[in-house]
Amino acid sequence: MPSIRAGAASLGVLALLVTGIAVAPPAIADPLSPATGARPSTSGNPTAGPGGVVYFVDATGGNDSNAGTSPAAAWRTLAKVSSQTLAPGDVVAFERGDTFTGSATISGGGTSTNPVTVTAYGSGAQPLLTNPGGWNMLLVDAPYVAVEDLSFTNGAVFDNADGVGIRGPKYERSGAVAITGNGTGVLVQDSTFTDVGVGVKTYGAESKVLHNTFQNLRIAYRGPDSGIQTSYGAIGVSVNNSGVELAYNDFLGCRSTNSPYGADGGAVEIEGFLYSKDDITIHHNYSRGSQGFLEVTETTTSDVTVSENVSDDYQQFIAWNTTTTPSGYVVQNNTVIRSLDSATLFDWYYYREAGPSPSASWATIQNNVFQTSGKFGVFNFPHDHNLFAPSVRLNYALGAGDIIAPPAFVDAAARDYRPVQTSPAVDNGTTTPSATDLAGNPRGVGLGTDMGAHELQASPSTLGIDLVTDGGFETQTAISAGTTPWWSQGGLTYGVDVNAGKAHSGLDNGWIATSGTGWGALRQTVAVSPNTTYRLIVWVRSSGNVNNAWVGAKTTTETVIGELRHGQAAAGYTRYVVSFNSGANTTIRLHAGLYGAGGGTWEQIDDVWLQQL
Numbered sequence: 001m002p003s004i005r006a007g008a009a010s011l012g013v014l015a016l017l018v019t020g021i022a023v024a025p026p027a028i029a030d031p032l033s034p035a036t037g038a039r040p041s042t043s044g045n046p047t048a049g050p051g052g053v054v055y056f057v058d059a060t061g062g063n064d065s066n067a068g069t070s071p072a073a074a075w076r077t078l079a080k081v082s083s084q085t086l087a088p089g090d091v092v093a094f095e096r097g098d099t100f101t102g103s104a105t106i107s108g109g110g111t112s113t114n115p116v117t118v119t120a121y122g123s124g125a126q127p128l129l130t131n132p133g134g135w136n137m138l139l140v141d142a143p144y145v146a147v148e149d150l151s152f153t154n155g156a157v158f159d160n161a162d163g164v165g166i167r168g169p170k171y172e173r174s175g176a177v178a179i180t181g182n183g184t185g186v187l188v189q190d191s192t193f194t195d196v197g198v199g200v201k202t203y204g205a206e207s208k209v210l211h212n213t214f215q216n217l218r219i220a221y222r223g224p225d226s227g228i229q230t231s232y233g234a235i236g237v238s239v240n241n242s243g244v245e246l247a248y249n250d251f252l253g254c255r256s257t258n259s260p261y262g263a264d265g266g267a268v269e270i271e272g273f274l275y276s277k278d279d280i281t282i283h284h285n286y287s288r289g290s291q292g293f294l295e296v297t298e299t300t301t302s303d304v305t306v307s308e309n310v311s312d313d314y315q316q317f318i319a320w321n322t323t324t325t326p327s328g329y330v331v332q333n334n335t336v337i338r339s340l341d342s343a344t345l346f347d348w349y350y351y352r353e354a355g356p357s358p359s360a361s362w363a364t365i366q367n368n369v370f371q372t373s374g375k376f377g378v379f380n381f382p383h384d385h386n387l388f389a390p391s392v393r394l395n396y397a398l399g400a401g402d403i404i405a406p407p408a409f410v411d412a413a414a415r416d417y418r419p420v421q422t423s424p425a426v427d428n429g430t431t432t433p434s435a436t437d438l439a440g441n442p443r444g445v446g447l448g449t450d451m452g453a454h455e456l457q458a459s460p461s462t463l464g465i466d467l468v469t470d471g472g473f474e475t476q477t478a479i480s481a482g483t484t485p486w487w488s489q490g491g492l493t494y495g496v497d498v499n500a501g502k503a504h505s506g507l508d509n510g511w512i513a514t515s516g517t518g519w520g521a522l523r524q525t526v527a528v529s530p531n532t533t534y535r536l537i538v539w540v541r542s543s544g545n546v547n548n549a550w551v552g553a554k555t556t557t558e559t560v561i562g563e564l565r566h567g568q569a570a571a572g573y574t575r576y577v578v579s580f581n582s583g584a585n586t587t588i589r590l591h592a593g594l595y596g597a598g599g600g601t602w603e604q605i606d607d608v609w610l611q612q613l
Contacts, residue, residue, distance in 0.1 A: 035248060035284065035438060035439050035440040036211070036248045036249060036250050036284065036285060036286045036438070037211065037212070037213045037248070037249065037250035037286070038189075038190045038191055038192050038211055038212050038213040038250075039190045039211055040125075040126050040149055040151075040190060040192065041120070041149055041190075042096070042123060042124060042125070043096070043122070043123040043124075044120075044121070045093070045121045045122070046091045046093050046117060046119050046120075046121060047091075048089050048090065048091050049088060049089030049090075049091075049110070049114045049115070049117070050088070050089050050114055051087070051088060051089045051114070052087065052088060052089020052090040052091060052114070052116075053069060053087075053089075053090050053091070054069065054090075054091040054093055054121075055068040055069065055075065055081075055084065055090065055091065055092050055093065056068055056069070056070060056071050056073075056074035056075065056093050056095070056121060057074055057075045057076070057077075057078075057080070057081060057092065057093065057094045057095065057100070058071065058074035058075070058076065058095045058098065059076060059077075059094075059095065059098035059099060059100050060095075060098060061074065062074035062075050062076035062077075062095075063075070063076055064076050064077055064079070064080040068080070068084075071095075071121070071122070074095070077100070077102070078100050078101075078102045078103060078104035078129075078137075079102065079104070081104040081105075081106070082103075082104050082105040082107075084107075084108075085107050085108040086106060086107065086108035086109065086110075086116045086142065086145075087108055087109075087110075087116070088109075088110040088111045088114040088115070088116065088144075089110065089114045089116075090108070090110070090116050090117075091116070091117045091118075091119065092104075092106070092116075092117070092118045092119070093119055093120060093121035094118075094119075094120055094121070094127035094129075094150065095120070095121060095122045095127060096120050096121065096122040096123055096124040096125060096126060096127055097122065097123075097124030097125050097127075098127055098128070099127075099128045099129075099130060100127065100128070100129050100130070100137075101129075101130050101131065101132075102131055102134070102137075103131050103134055103135070103136050103137055103138070103139060104137070104138055104139070105138075105139045105141055106118060106138060106139065106140045106141060106142050106145050107141050107142050108142050109142030109143040109144055109145065109182075110142075110143065110144035110145060110146075111143075111144055112144055112185055114144075115144040115145060115146045115185075115187070116142065116144065116145045116146070117145075117146045117148065118138065118145065118146070118147045118148070118150070119146075119147075119148040119149050119150070120148075120149045120150060125151070126149055126150055126151035126191070126192065127150055127151065128151045128152075128153060129150060129151065129152050129153075129155075129176070130152070130153050130154045130155055131154070131155035131156075132154050132155060133155070133157060134155050134156075134157070135155075135156065135157075135158055135170055135173045135174050135175075135178065136155065136156055136173055136174065136175055136176060136177070136178040136201075137152050137155055137156070137176050137177070138150075138152075138176070138177045138178070139173060139178050139180070140177065140178065140179045140180065140183045140186050140204070141180045141182050141183065142182060142183065143182060143183060143184040143185055143186070143204075144184065144185045144186070145183065145186050145187070146186075146187040146188075146189070147177055147186070147187065147188045147189070147191060148187075148188075148189050148190050148191065149190045149191060150191045150192075151191065151192045151193075151194070152176035152177070152191065152192070152193045152194070152196055152199070153193075153194045153195050153196065154195050154196070155176060155196055155197075156174055156175050156176045156178075156196040156197040156198045156199070156201075156220055156233075157174070157196075157197045157218070157219075157220050157221065157233070158170040158171065158174050158197075158220060158221050159221070159223065160221070160223040160224060165223070165224055165225030165226060165230075166221055166225045166230070166232050167225075171221075171232075172201075172203065172240075172272075172274075173201070174197060174198050174201060174220050174221070174233075175196075175198040175199065175200055175201025175202075175238060176193050176196045176198065176199055176200065177191075177199070177200045177201075178200075178201050179200070179201065179202040179203055179204040179207055180203055180204065181203045181204065181205075181241070181274075181275070182204070183202065183203065183204030183207060184204050184205050184206055184207075185204070185205075185206045185207065186202065186204045186207040186208075187207070187208045187209075187210070188200050188207075188208070188209045188210070188212060189208070189209070189210040189211045189212060190211050190212065191212050191213075192212065192213045192215070193212065193213070193214045193215070193217070193236070194215050194216055194217075195216055195217065195218055196217055196218065196220075197217065197218055197219060197220025197221070197232075197233035197234065197235070198217075198220050198233055198235045198236075198237075198238050199212070199214040199217070199235070199236045199237055200212070200236075200237045200238070201237075201238040201240065202237070202238070202239060202240060202241065202244060203240040203241050203272075203274065203275065204241060205241045205242050205243050205244075205275075206242075206243040206244070207241070207243075207244050207245075208244070208245045208246075208247075209237050209244070209245070209246045209247075209249065210245070210246075210247050210248050210249070211247075211248045211249065212249045212250075213249070213250045213252065214236035214237070214249065214250065214251050214252070214254055214267070215250070215251075215252040215253055215254075216252070216253045217233070217234040217235070217236065217253065217254045217255070217256060217265060218233065218234060218256050218258070219231050219232070219233045219234055219256045219258045219259060219264060219265075220232050220233025220234070220235070221233055222258060222259065222260070226352070229260045230260060231256075231258070231259040231260060231261065231264045232264070233256070233264065233265065234254055234255055234256040234264055234265025234266070234291065235254060235265060235266055235267075235268075235269050236249070236251045236254045236266070236267045236268060236287075236290070237249070237267070237268050237269070238268075238269050238271060238272075239268065239269070239270045239271070239277060239280060240270075240271060240272045240274060240275060240277065241275045241277060242275065242276060242277055242278045242279055242280065243278075243279050243280070244277075244280050244281075245280075245281045245283075246268060246280075246281070246282045246283075246285065247281070247282075247283050247284050247285065248284050248285065249285045249286075250285070250286050250287075251267035251268075251285065251286070251287035251288070251290050251293075252287075252288050252289060252290075253288070253289045253290065254266055254267050254287070254289075254290035254291065255289060255290050255291040255314065256291075263291055263314065264291060265290060265291035265292075266290055266291045266292040266293065266294070266295050266313075266315075267285070267287040267290045267292070267293050267294065267311070267313070268282060268293065268294045268295075269294070269295045269296075269297070270294070270295070270296045270297075270299060270301055270304070271295075271296070271297045271298055271299060272298055272299055273298050273299060275299075276299070276300050276301065276302075277299050277300070277301040277304075278301060278302045278303050278304075279302075279303050279304075280301070280303075280304045280305070281304075281305045281307075282294065282304070282305065282306045282307075282309065283305065283306070283307045283308045283309065283434070284307075284308045284309065284436075284438055285309045285310075286309070286310045286438065287309065287310065287311045287312065287313050288310075288312045288313065288415065289312070289313065289314075289340075290311075290313040290314070291313065291314050291315055292313055292314060292315040292316045292317070292319060292343075293309070293311040293313055293316070293317045293318065293336075294306060294316075294317070294318045294319070295316070295318075295319045295320075295321075296318070296319070296320045296321070296324045296326055297320075297321050297323055297324055297351065298323045298324060298352075299323075299324050300324070300325045300326075301324065301325075301326050301327075302326065302327040302328045303327075303328040303329075304326070304328070304329045304330070305329075305330045305332070306318065306329065306330070306331045306332070306334065307330070307331070307332040307333050307334065307432075307434055308332075308333050308334065308434055308436075308437060308438050308453050309334045309335075309438070309453060310334070310335045310336075310337075310417055310438060310453045311334065311335070311336045311337065312337040312339070312415060312417070313337075313338070313340075313341075314338070314340055314341040314343070315341055315343040316343050316344060316345060316346070316347040317331075317334070317336045317345045317346065318331065318345075318346050318347075318363070319346075319347045319348070319349065320347070320348050320358070320362070321348065321349050321350070321351035321352075321355070322348070322349070322350050322351055322352070322353060322354055322355030322356075323351055323352055323353060323355055324355065325355070325356055326362050326363070327361050327362060328361070329362060329363035329364070330363075330364055330366070331363055331364065331365045331366070331368065332365075332366050332367050332368070332432055332434070333366075333367045333368065333429070333432055333434060333437070333449075333451070333452060333453055334368045334369070334452070334453055335368070335369045335417045335438075335452040335453040335454065336368060336369065336370050336371070336372070337371050337372070337412075337415075337417065338371070338372035338373070338374055339371075341372075341374065342372065342373045342374035343374050344374055344375040344376070344377060344378055345370060345372060345374060345375070345376055345377060346363065346365070346376065346377035346378065346379070346381060347377070347378055348378050348379065357379075358378065358379035358381070359379075360380075360381065360382055362379070362381060363381045363382075364381065364382045364383070365377075365381055365382065365383040365384075365386060366383065366384055366385055366386065366430065367385050367386065367429040367430060367432055367449065367451050367452075368386045368387070368451060368452065369386070369387045369389075369407050369417075369425050369451050369452035369453075370386060370387070370388050370389065370392050371389035371391065371392070371407055371412075372389070372391065372392055373391045373392075373393070374392075374393060375392075375393045375394075375395050376388070376392055376393065376394050376395060376396065377395070377396070380396040380397075382399065383396075383399040383402060384399040384400045384401045384402060384430065385399075385400070385401035385402065385428065385429050385430045385451065386399070386401075386402050386403075386451065387402075387403055387404075387405065387407060387424055387425050387428065387451045387452065388402065388403070388404045389404075389405075389406060389407055390404055390405070390406065392404075397547045397567055397568070398547055398565075398566060398567025398568070399567065399568075400567075400568060400574060401428070401429075401430060401566070401574050402566065402567055403424055403428060403564045403565060403566050403576070404564065404565040404566075405424040405563065405564040405565065406424075407419070407423055407424070407425060407452075408420050408422050408423035408424065408425075409423070417452070417453070417454065418439075418454040418456070419450060419452065419454060419456050420456075421456065421458065421459065421533055421579050421613065422533065422562065422579045422580055422581060423450075423456070423579075424451075424564045424577075424578065425450050425451040425452045426446060426450050426456050426459050426577065426579060427446045427447040427448045427449075427450060427459060427577040428448070428450070428451055428564075428575075428576060428577050429448060429449035429450050429451040430448075430449065431444075431448075431449055432449050437450075437453060437454050437455040438453040438454055439454060441454075441455055441457050442455065442457075443455050445457050445458075445459055445461065446459025446460060446461050447459070447460075447461060447537070447575075447577060448575075448577075460535075460613060463537075463609060463611055464611035464612060464613075465611060465612070466609045466610065466611065467526050467527075467528070467534075467610040467611065467612070468485075468524060468526060468590065468608050468609060468610045469485035469524065469526075470485055470486065471607060471608035471609055471610075472503070472505065472506045472508065472509075472606060472607055472608075473486070473496050473497075473503075473506075473508040473509050473510045473605075473606065474506050474507065474508050476496060477496050477498055477508075478495065478496060479494040479495055479496060479510060479522060480494070484524075485524050485525075486510060486522055486523070486524050487522075487523055487524070488520065488521070488522060488523070489519075489520065489521045489522075489523050489591070489593065490518060490519040490520035490521055490593065491518045491519070491520060492512050492513065492514040492518060492519070492520025492594075492596060493512070493513050493514060493520075494510070494511065494512055494513075494520065494522060495510070495511055496508055496509070496510055496511070497509050497510075497511055497604070502541075502604055503606050504539040504541070504573040504606035504607050505606065505607055506606075508606075509604050509605060509606035510522050510592075510604070510605040510606065511602060511603065511604045511605065512592075512593060512594060512602065512603045512605070513600075513601065513602040513603075514596035514598075514601050514602075515596075515598065515599070515600055515601075516596055516598055517595065517596045517597065517598055518595065518596050519593060519594075519595050519596075520593055520594065520596070521550075521591045521592060521593025521594075522591070522592050522593065522605055523589055523590060523591045523593075524589070524590045524608075525556070525587060525588070525589050525590075526587070526588055526589075526590060526610060527586060527587055528582045528585060528586060528587065528588050528612075529582065529586070529612070530582055530583065530584050530585060530586060531581065531582060531583060531584070532581065532582050532612055532613075533579060533580070533581050533582075533612070533613040534553075534562075534579065534580060534581075534582060534610055534611065534612055534613060535577060535578075535579045535610070535611050535613050536551070536552070536553060536562070536577070536578040536579070536580070536590060536608075536609070536610050537575060537576070537577055537607070537608070537609040537610075537611075538551045538575070538576050538578075538592050538605060538607075538608050538609075539573040539574070539575050539576075539605070539606045539607045539608075540566070540573060540574055540575075540576060540592065540603060540604070540605055541572065541573045541574070541603070541604045542568050542594070542601075542602065542603040542604070543568065543600060543601055543602045543603070544568050545568070545597040545598075545599055545600075545601055546567060546568045546594055546597065546601060546603060547567045547568065547597065548565065548567075548594060548595040548597070549565065549566050549567065549592075549593065549594035549595075549603060550563055550564070550565050550566070550591065550592070550593055550594070551563070551564060551566070551576050551578055551591065551592045552564060552578045552580070552590075552591060553578065553580055553588045553589065553590050553591070554588065554589050554591065555583075555585050555588060555589070556585075556587055556588070556589060558589075561580050561581070561582065561583060561585070561588065562578045562579065562580025562581075563578065564576060564578055573604075573606065579613065590608065590610065592605045592608070
């Protein structure tokens, strides 16, 4: 249940010592995630659903003896809201600009087509709900309730007065919006959560948390638990049941340093033994300065999709501990940045009891961009078509379509992680089920899907004039150091497969092979225009022991102007795309090569295409 445990705790302390940062980064509006975060309104009055009634609540001018059915006859307190059993179509509307202290329980409930709604009315800032020292501000104990356009601060905390640590009703109901197991189909959207221990805690199946902002959170609990000093909280969303969707949220500074570990918290936690947690989707969210993105603890969970998110946080991207048994996680098209921490991105650590060791069935990792100085993972989860910055400590071989190269963001210093045209993320991903990227733009623009959470919208989808001579190896039948247009570099063996059934298209392809080690490449010199952007496309198939292969372009003096490293290709050919600017050069050298790994290393190359963009 606590967000950082055992060995993971020391990383939070290390980050504090190395960076000197004692508090979460300030919460600021992020113009680079326009599709995420709360969308508060400043005016408007709600209408009831079929058969429902609007109940108004005015903290300054209301009276609990009123009928509550008009602004002039508004109720005054959260306690009055708790006394009402709500029916389908009913609305509870809090006056904008007012502050309401305490907690309200929402009982009764709506239907999937006619929910109960808890929202705002009037004009001004979002209604503010606060409960200093309290477990929650809204306890939703009813199905099909929509909580919309509210603000929550200073609450969702608990102590150890009962002596049982992190367990029991105080733990289960510790969320600014706490949803019980009766809360099937509850929706929380367009609300803001600041300085709370937990933003939304849901035990309700099929609940949705959409377009909210969680910022600058606090510890919910600090004290003893099972004989050790620990902490819990600074969590944006706590998921405790199945069918939950978390999307289009901003998590800004879901982290507190008021912890025995130095720091605790995180954007999302899947936790607790009470229910299984299956079919969960966490997509199109933006997280910055949180203690981690996702932690999974004390549960069984399967079929969890984590996609189209940006995580610019501390510690792990996904961490499982020994009290959980996950399976079927799909981690796809995320951009994961760790500039403040060197923690392992996909981690597993001991907590409370021994558990199952990680296995390949836990997670599939695909189409992501990773930039960190830490390790990739504690287990070799299946991974393909990911972009790893050179600083990533890859403790496993590259998967099919995986590449190593600088990500080339628009402005990493300003946290603008969109790719530029020369980013190796562009067009090097594989197909994805998501139709849109983090910003709501369409996927698949250009030659294919981009890696990471953003899709470059300006990438051309057509091939222009090919500047490569005999890019399909259909004319040249042999290769050596002195032949043209293709020539060889290094000490490996080279050649052309002529009508051997090994080509990507046409009849022929080039190849490199060795039974030992060493460097070898097929190369071609091409004339280019200075200061112009070009796109190189190379189709490659290789033996399974290849982990150090390169495609790209260099100057005639061997300075790299655009290059990526890749590992083994898939059973068929894999396409690699390298875009680059020619700089002051009028002539460049294209290359596709590898370092032999021994034991029969080979690579086949075909359909090389260079076009001016």
